[in-house]
Amino acid sequence: MASRAKTSQRLVGFGLYAYLALTLFFPVAIVLLWAFYDPAVGWFPPDIVPRSLSLSAWREVLADRNILPAAGLSLVVSVVVTAVTGALAFPTAWALAQFPFRLKRLVEIFILAPVIVPGIVVAISLGEIFFRLGLTGTVFGVILVQIVGTLPFMIRILTATLEGIPAELIHAARTLGASPTVAVTRIALPLAWPGFAAGGLLTFIASFEEFEKSFMVGAPKVRTLAVQLWSYLGGEVLILPTAAVVTLILLTPMLVIFILAERLSKDDVMAAGLGKL
Amino acid sequence: MDASLSIRQLTKQFEGHRALKGIDLEIPAGRLLVLLGPSGCGKTTLLRSISGITDPTSGEIWLKDRRIDAVPPEKRNFGLVFQTYALFPHMTVEKNVAFGLEMRRIAKPEITARVKAALELVGLDQHAARLPKQLSGGQQQRVALARAIVIEPDVLLFDEPLSNLDAKLRDSLREDLRALQLKLGITSIYVTHDQSEAMALGDEIVVMADGEIVERGTPIDLYRRPIYRFTAEFLGMTNVIEAQVYGDVAKLPWGEARRIENPATQNVEGVAIRPEDLGIEPVDADGHGTITQSVFMGASIHYWIAAAGKTLRAVTTGGSAPILPNGQRVRLVPPPSLHLLRAHKAGGRP
Amino acid sequence: MKRGIGPLALLVLLLPGVGYLLVFFGIPLVRVIYGSFVSRTGAGFSLDTWVSLFANPVYMDGLRYSLWLAVAPTVASLVIAIPLSALMQANETSRNVFGTLYKIPLVVPGIVAGFLVLIILDRGGMLSRILQPLGIPMPRLVRDDLGVGAIIASAWKNIPFMTLIIAGAMAAINKDVLHAARTLGAGRLTVLLRIQLPLAQPGITAAVLLTFIGSVGSYVIPSLLGPSYPKPLSILMFEQGFQAGNWPLVYAMGTLLSVVAIVVLLAYYAIIGSLGRQKPVGT
Numbered sequence: 001m002a003s004r005a006k007t008s009q010r011l012v013g014f015g016l017y018a019y020l021a022l023t024l025f026f027p028v029a030i031v032l033l034w035a036f037y038d039p040a041v042g043w044f045p046p047d048i049v050p051r052s053l054s055l056s057a058w059r060e061v062l063a064d065r066n067i068l069p070a071a072g073l074s075l076v077v078s079v080v081v082t083a084v085t086g087a088l089a090f091p092t093a094w095a096l097a098q099f100p101f102r103l104k105r106l107v108e109i110f111i112l113a114p115v116i117v118p119g120i121v122v123a124i125s126l127g128e129i130f131f132r133l134g135l136t137g138t139v140f141g142v143i144l145v146q147i148v149g150t151l152p153f154m155i156r157i158l159t160a161t162l163e164g165i166p167a168e169l170i171h172a173a174r175t176l177g178a179s180p181t182v183a184v185t186r187i188a189l190p191l192a193w194p195g196f197a198a199g200g201l202l203t204f205i206a207s208f209e210e211f212e213k214s215f216m217v218g219a220p221k222v223r224t225l226a227v228q229l230w231s232y233l234g235g236e237v238l239i240l241p242t243a244a245v246v247t248l249i250l251l252t253p254m255l256v257i258f259i260l261a262e263r264l265s266k267d268d269v270m271a272a273g274l275g276k277l
Numbered sequence: 278m279d280a281s282l283s284i285r286q287l288t289k290q291f292e293g294h295r296a297l298k299g300i301d302l303e304i305p306a307g308r309l310l311v312l313l314g315p316s317g318c319g320k321t322t323l324l325r326s327i328s329g330i331t332d333p334t335s336g337e338i339w340l341k342d343r344r345i346d347a348v349p350p351e352k353r354n355f356g357l358v359f360q361t362y363a364l365f366p367h368m369t370v371e372k373n374v375a376f377g378l379e380m381r382r383i384a385k386p387e388i389t390a391r392v393k394a395a396l397e398l399v400g401l402d403q404h405a406a407r408l409p410k411q412l413s414g415g416q417q418q419r420v421a422l423a424r425a426i427v428i429e430p431d432v433l434l435f436d437e438p439l440s441n442l443d444a445k446l447r448d449s450l451r452e453d454l455r456a457l458q459l460k461l462g463i464t465s466i467y468v469t470h471d472q473s474e475a476m477a478l479g480d481e482i483v484v485m486a487d488g489e490i491v492e493r494g495t496p497i498d499l500y501r502r503p504i505y506r507f508t509a510e511f512l513g514m515t516n517v518i519e520a521q522v523y524g525d526v527a528k529l530p531w532g533e534a535r536r537i538e539n540p541a542t543q544n545v546e547g548v549a550i551r552p553e554d555l556g557i558e559p560v561d562a563d564g565h566g567t568i569t570q571s572v573f574m575g576a577s578i579h580y581w582i583a584a585a586g587k588t589l590r591a592v593t594t595g596g597s598a599p600i601l602p603n604g605q606r607v608r609l610v611p612p613p614s615l616h617l618l619r620a621h622k623a624g625g626r627p
Numbered sequence: 628m629k630r631g632i633g634p635l636a637l638l639v640l641l642l643p644g645v646g647y648l649l650v651f652f653g654i655p656l657v658r659v660i661y662g663s664f665v666s667r668t669g670a671g672f673s674l675d676t677w678v679s680l681f682a683n684p685v686y687m688d689g690l691r692y693s694l695w696l697a698v699a700p701t702v703a704s705l706v707i708a709i710p711l712s713a714l715m716q717a718n719e720t721s722r723n724v725f726g727t728l729y730k731i732p733l734v735v736p737g738i739v740a741g742f743l744v745l746i747i748l749d750r751g752g753m754l755s756r757i758l759q760p761l762g763i764p765m766p767r768l769v770r771d772d773l774g775v776g777a778i779i780a781s782a783w784k785n786i787p788f789m790t791l792i793i794a795g796a797m798a799a800i801n802k803d804v805l806h807a808a809r810t811l812g813a814g815r816l817t818v819l820l821r822i823q824l825p826l827a828q829p830g831i832t833a834a835v836l837l838t839f840i841g842s843v844g845s846y847v848i849p850s851l852l853g854p855s856y857p858k859p860l861s862i863l864m865f866e867q868g869f870q871a872g873n874w875p876l877v878y879a880m881g882t883l884l885s886v887v888a889i890v891v892l893l894a895y896y897a898i899i900g901s902l903g904r905q906k907p908v909g910t
Contacts, residue, residue, distance in 0.1 A: 012718040016725050019711065023783060024731060027743045030753050034746060045756050092644030095637055107645060114652050116888050118844020120861040121881040124868050125655040128877075148651045155644055209736035212846050216865075229738055233745070233851055240746060247739050258734045262727050330806045350809040357810045363803035367825045380812030421807075428811065 034244035057241035067246060070228040073139070077224060078207040080143055085150045085203050086158075086196075093158030114152050119212055122148060127216035137221035145213040150203045157202065157265075161195025198265035201257050208254060225250050280340060280431040280464045281306040282327070287336030289322050289488075296322040297333070298488040306341075309458050309465040311479035313472060313511070319488040320468045321436060327466065328434050329353050340431060351380070356425030356463075360437040362417040364409040370396070370420050371405040377428035395427035396420075398457065415446045422454065426461060433458065433465040439474065451477060472512045476500065484508050491621050502539070506546045506618040516555065516589045517618060520548045527615050530585035531565040538614040546618045552592040556610030557582065557601070564606035571600055584609060659885075662878035676875040680883070688857035690883065696774055696849055696859050697842040700781035701835055707782070708789035708834070712827075713819050715794050730787045740780040741851035745769060748776050769852050776852040781842055788841075789834040796830025797823055836895040840888045860884055 035057055037043040037050035061067050092111075096104065114122060126145050127136065135141035165188055173183040211226045219227050229250065232243040282304040289297040296319050304310050312320040325331035327338060329350030338346040345353055357363075364373050374395055378388045396402040399419040409417055418438055425433060438454070439447040455478055458465050469475055475482050476496040484491045484499065484507070492499060492508045503509040506517060520527040525540040527548055537548075557568075557580060566584025578600055580591045589609070601607070666673035680686050711729070732740070747753045749769040758765055769776040800823060808818045824831070846861040853859070858866075860880045868877040 009718060012714050016711075016714055016718065016729075019707075020725065020728055023786075024728060027747060030746050031743070045751050046759050048753070048756050088643040088647050091640040091642075095640035099637065101637055107641065110645065110653075111648065113656075114648065116840055116892055117652075117656065117885045118840075118861070118881075118888055120844040120846045120864060121659060121885055122652060122655065123846075124864050124877060125659050125881060126651065128868060128874060129655055129658070144651060147647065151644060151648060205734050209734065211736055211738050216869075226736055226738060229742075230847075233738065233742055238745065243742055244746075247742060251735065251739065254734055255731065258731070259727055262730065328806075328810055330809065349814075350806075351812045351814050353810070355810055357807060359803040359807060361801055361803045363801060363807040365804060365808070365822060376808070376813075377811035380817070424807075424811070 031244050031247055034240050035248055037241065039241065057245050061242055061245045061249070064242070066223065066228055066231075067225075067249075070223045070225045071249060073223070074208050074225040077139065077143055077146070078204050081146045081150060081207040082200055082204045084143070085147055085154045086200055088147070089151055089154040089158050089199075092155050093162055096155070096159045097162035111152050111155050114148055119149065123213040123216040126213065130217050136217055139218075139222055142214050142218040142222055142224065145217045146207050146210055149210060149213060150206050153206065154199055154203050157199035158196065161192050161199065164195065165191050194264040198261045201261035201264070205254050205257055205261070209250070282432060282464060282466075283337075283339040284323075284327070285337040285339070287323070287326060287338065288334045289319075289326060289331065290334040296488050297326070300336070300490060302483065302490065304464060304466065306464050307462045308480045309455070309467060309478060311475040311482045312466060312468045312485060313475040313482050314470065314485035314491075315511070316470060317487075318485040320470075320485050322488075323485075324434055324436055324466060324468045327432070328355050328357055354428065354430050355432045355434055356428060356430035358418070358421050358425050358433070358435045358438045360440050362409070362414070362421045362441075364417055364420055364424075366409055368408075369405065370401065370407050370409070370412070373409070373420055374424045374427050377424060381428065391427050392423075395423040398426070399423045399453075414442050415450055418442065418450060419453075422457070426457070426463070430463060433463045435465065435467040437469055438467075439469075440471075447474070454478075476512065482512075484511060486621070502616060503549070504619055505621040506549075507621050509549045509618055514552050514590055514592075516550045516552065517547045518550060518587070518589070520615070522617075527617075529609075529611060529615075530587075531609060533609070533611055535611055535613065535615045537617055539617050541617050541619060544619045546620045548615045549618045550589075550611055550615070552579070552590040553577075554612040555589065555591040557591050557593070557607040558610060559601055560606050560608050562606065565609040566607055568601050568603055568605045568607060570603065573600060582607060582609070656885075659878045659881045662875055663882045665875050665878075676879045680876065680879045685857070686860070686863065686880065689860045689863045689880075692774075692857040693843055693859040693861065693884065694887070696777060696781065696845065696853070697839050699774075699778045700785055700842055701838045703778060703782040704785040704789050704838060705831075705835060707786050708793055709824070709831075711786070711790050712794035712797050713823065715790070716797050716823075717815075729790065732784050733787045733791075735784065737780070737784065737845065737847040738851070740784050741777075741848050743783070744776045744780040744852055748779065770854050772854050774849065774853045777848050780848045780852060781845060785838045785842070789838055792830050792834040792837075793827060796827035800826050832895065832898050836891055840891055843888055843891075844884050 033043070033050055036053045036055070037057070038052040038054035039056055040054070041050070041052050043050040092107075095101075096108065123145070126148065130136045130141045130145070135144070169187055169191075170183050173187045174180070178186065208224075209226055210224070211230065214222075214224045215227050215230065218224065219230075223231075225246065229243060229246045232239040232246065282302075284300055284302040284304075287297055287300040288295070298319075300319075300323060302310075312323060314320050322331060326333045326346075329345075329348065333346060336346070337344060340353075364370075365376065368376070371392055374392045375388050378391060383391075392405070393402060396405055399422055401416060401419050401423065404412065404416065404420075409420070412420065421438075435454070439451055442450060451474060467475075467478060469478075479496060481493060481495055482499055483493045486507055492504055494502075499508055500512050503512065509515045510517070518529060520529050522528075522537065522540075522545065525537045526534055527537050528534040529548070566582040566589065568580055569583050569588065570581040572579040574595070576595050578593050578595055578598070580593070580601065582589045582591060591609075663676055664672055664674065666675040715725075745752065749755075750765075750767070752769075755765045766775075768779070804826075805818055805822060808822050809815075813821065844861050845859075846865065849859050850862055853862075860883065864877050864880045867873045867880070
């Protein structure tokens with residue numbers, strides 16, 4: 001009967017949203033409370049909710065000499081990293097998607113290697129090498145080291161996108177009289193660009209939030225926003241309200257971009273990009 | 278066991294689409310009923326509602342004197358055979374067939390015996406240890422059949438089980454299915470869109486369109502004396518001819534008149550003449566129409582005839598008769614009595 | 628329409644991407660491995676560093692702790708990802724809003740995950756404030772010996788990743804197979820255990836191994852939330868490198884972590900290779 005199905009559907013929906021409430025809404029709510037509590041009154045146990053709210057943490061953050069420059073730096077670095085990663089990745093992805101060749105499997109495994117080898121190993125070893133080369137504490141060094149992390153994923157996302165275009169479509173266009181250029185621009189590109197856009201957005205997010213490599217190479221002179229956040233959490237003293245505000249500044253645009261990227265890509269492209277082997 | 282099914286006012290509403298619009302159906306115990314109709318007519322939705330996989334929006338389903346529409350599928354004791362076979366790929370043939378018995382917590386020795394018997398019934402006892410992927414499509418469907426009957430179900434439900442098989446295999450498996458159903462005497466419902474399959478199989482056929490039942494009857498009744506145009510055009514080929522009706526006599530467009538065997542006044546769509554009932558005689562001059570095309574099919578010859586402003590189809594037996602050429606004038610010989618067709622609010626074109 | 632291509636043209640295409648990785652990943656990796664076989668005095672090939680690594684309980688505890696901090700979150704995530712994936716199969720509306728929301732931890736950096744655990748699970752955090760009036764004592768979850776807080780933060784980040792893969796594997800199962808099991812008498816739980824999980828197996832294995840590999844070198848979360856002893860190899864690497872300058876030891880630890888990851892990866896390929904000889908899901 002209809003009601004039996006409806007109740008079981010509702011139960012499942014309830015279960016799923018209860019999971020979300022616990023793991024997402026609840027933590028976010030607490031971050032918001034920390035970002036908006038009133039330091040003059042304080043927020044100490046046993047208070048579950050702060051007694052009064054204020055914007056003072058935001059004012060402090062905006063006044064802090066380090067934070068806005070860090071945000072700006074993150075923005076610039078991420079844009080550059082995304083652009084360069086895309087430019088480096090595309091020819092490789094094109095070769096992998098279009099042409100069979102011997103050693104292809106070897107190339108694929110090599111591209112996967114930076115994902116398998118623990119990131120900390122890459123970060124620390126590059127940190128030491130760049131130190132000897134005088135590249136630590138430079139924006140250039142941070143960009144170079146981040147690309148090592150973003151390049152494998154971008155190659156895999158672009159390859160998966162290109163492979164997702166059925167070769168028959170290009171073939172059909174050619175038999176209908178389209179030149180190779182037209183076949184690419186009118187057929188392949190419109191089909192590929194959502195995957196490319198998703199890849200670009202995900203790379204931007206990965207770069208903006210990247211910590212370990214940027215920390216090992218950049219700190220303390222060059223600080224991305226993520227590294228700046230570390231200074232409020234990893235030191236002797238925890239500065240929770242500032243950390244909360246910086247978290248919100250860091251995450252909000254990332255979530256918007258992520259939702260956009262998610263709408264643009266199919267799940268299997270995302271899975272390929274995120275490391276499904 | 279008297280496992281008669283009764284379906285009362287069953288409806289199913291999907292978002293923005295009414296798949297079933299109030300189905301009333303009685304299926305006597307032990308009979309094979311075929312649900313026939315074009316895709317989208319609701320036959321599969323109806324079958325899945327009966328099996329419990331889909332929950333109907335409203336209505337009742339009764340098994341003899343027990344109401345079952347609120348009973349979850351695992352407790353209904355119905356056997357299902359699917360178009361895609363749906364064997365468990367990670368289990369052997371034996372384990373596949375044993376699964377339903379395991380769910381019923383039957384003792385191991387009895388399971389072994391019954392599985393063996395079921396596999397022998399479908400001729401696959403030699404393959405008990407194989408995996409489904411090692412079997413052909415026909416063999417997989419036989420395993421699915423064994424799996425469905427070994428649990429001694431009250432009702433057997435078939436969801437287009439032969440559609441994935443090639444033509445010759447389809448025929449032989451269809452015969453086996455029917456023989457098995459008759460032998461075991463299990464109430465069965467069989468869904469198909471293939472009208473020749475429906476006619477070969479069913480004790481009775483229920484023709485469906487647009488979520489409704491159009492007509493129900495034996496294959497002969499539905500073929501020779503359909504009430505509705507939809508049924509006539511869905512089951513085999515037919516010519517639907519506008520005729521002038523005077524009481525119980527109909528006058529055909531080329532002049533001949535005949536008695537009507539089923540006079541009616543409302544919603545009349547025309548007169549049905551099956552191509553095999555339309556005689557054609559070559560004439561040198563005059564006549565009723567001209568042959569425009571012919572196709573030699575071996576056992577029969579199909580003709581297209583332009584007559585009275587329409588194209589009619591006629592079929593004659595092959596044998597050694599000469600094939601009439603295009604352009605040949607012919608005289609049309611209708612059958613002794615004519616059959617009227619009515620319009621049904623549901624079915625559009627078949 | 629896959630034509631061949633001349634080797635020179637192929638090289639040109641592959642050069643930017645593969646070349647970059649060769650220079651900025653391949654060379655450092657080789658240097659790491661090579662550098663671990665040099666002693667602290669720098670006098671040619673030596674196993675001293677490796678000997679001191681394996682002999683020193685700090686580093687062996689560190690290795691064990693790195694493995695613990697990879698295994699525990701993987702198991703915890705699996706325990707949640709499987710029911711979550713199963714529920715998502717049952718509910719079609721999970722496709723839209725829920726389908727996007729549950730993936731959010733994928734784009735939350737580890738440092739923020741650590742921050743969330745701090746404000747909820749630390750002493751004085753939200754959970755202790757909620758439990759206190761109820762009189763329930765809270766165990767220590769941050770900077771505790773077992774690293775529970777670190778495990779929770781890691782698991783929180785890994786659950787969407789695992790769910791993405793496992794739900795995808797389950798969705799690939801022919802629905803009729805599940806319906807057949809139901810009509811044969813199996814309840815929903817039996818269908819999950821006897822049909823869905825076995826048929827989603829390659830996906831589950833992939834998810835487990837990838838999660839493990841991704842967690843074995845984590846730095847930020849143990850750094851924020853972990854105890855002061857033992858420290859996982861990732862943190863020891865940082866300390867020995869940038870604070871003590873004992874680079875051969877750092878390279879040895881790095882090589883060790885990489886070897887662990889590669890061994891697990893080979894195990895993965897071996898398992899899916901043997902599973903691949905069986906049938907993929909569906910009919």
